Amino acid sequence: MTTALAGQVLPTARGPLSSAVLDALRGGRPAAVDTAAADPYGDDLQLALHCCYELHYRGFAGVDDALEWDPDLLALRRGLETRFLAALRGDVPPGADVDAEVEALLVEPVGPHVRGVSHHLHRAGTVEQLREYVVHRSIYHLKEADPQAWAIPRLTGAAKAGLVTVEHDEYGSGRPERMHSRLFAEMMTELGLSDRYGAHTDRVSGATLAEVNLMSLCGLHRRLRGASVGQFAMVELTSSPGSERLVRALRRLGCGPAAIHFYDEHVEADAVHEQVVRRQVLAPLLAAEPELAADVVFGIRASRFLGERMGEQVLSCWERGESSLRPA
Amino acid sequence: MAEPTQPSPAHPTRITLTEEGPALVTGPVELALPDGTVVRSDRAVTAVCHCRRSRRYPICDASHRRKERA
Structure with a gap:
């Protein structure tokens, strides 16, 4: 044993x-x-x-x-x-038009009335709310890219090579000090939070766990590989503008270099990942296995649904003047 | 997309120009700017801003995206 x-x-x-x-x-x-x-x-x-x-x-x-x-x-x-x-x-309503889904994700809503956690943090978030956000995100980011790695042996040819290109970047391109999970851990330490794996599980809600559970569910079941790629695409296509808002929030709040570096890295990395995911993952995957289109759309929409649900829960706590975390 | 090998006559450097956004170059690359500064990118693929809207010019930051007021 x-x-x-x-x-x-x-x-x-x-x-x-x-x-x-x-x-x-x-x-x-x-x-x-x-x-x-x-x-x-x-x-x-x-x-x-x-x-x-x-x-x-x-x-x-x-x-x-x-x-x-x-x-x-x-x-x-x-x-x-x-x-x-x-x-x-x-x-989640069904669909099978991946191009339309991707096009819609590439339109960036702007203005003072856009609702979202990164929008709130950018406009008016406090350091305490930012720390809470990082605690929620730690469930994923301390194992960043791991759930999507399950998809690698389930893809072939160009789609596999494209996915690995992005994953390689997430894992620091061979340099452990640049692994995104490590950059996140350094940010946590800088913010006075424990970076120990699993340290915050008791503090986060089911809504936060559900987002990451979707990644694991789709990763661990080969039949859901299309949804896994869809979920991956959703993250990579929407992360860059959100990361930019967080960089501005961190600067406004006077946070340190490790915190700024994590989100700054994601602005740049995910601008590239968006292109690679569209051209080198989604396009060859759907050329090889067109029957996966509905699952890709499901992965995108389910990921968005759970992300919005989690965001809404966090924002409604903050609007009531409460912590979005469970009691310690 | 560029070949993942050293450029050679058989495999020249390929730069992919996208419709709406950046030019994609296989890295590592150095981008020499008119003012003499050199920006280095070690990424497997670098997205070079082609629309001049990037706040991280010459690196793409997805600022080319269509925006819609909500």
């Missing part, structure tokens, strides 16, 4: 589903659970799914690594995924 001694600690359960998963991770037999009644985007189901997925990334301190392929736990995960995916399929 291989059990990591160091590593992330198990989070605290938020209901029957996450309790069942956490009990199983501690060595018990997974209890039978009913996913039908659960909120598919809620805290309990999303934390349960997050914990199942983390076995495929870094694992947990004191948890048997072999549980990654435990049939009982996989069966439990399947129930959670089915509920989550069915909800997304119901909430």
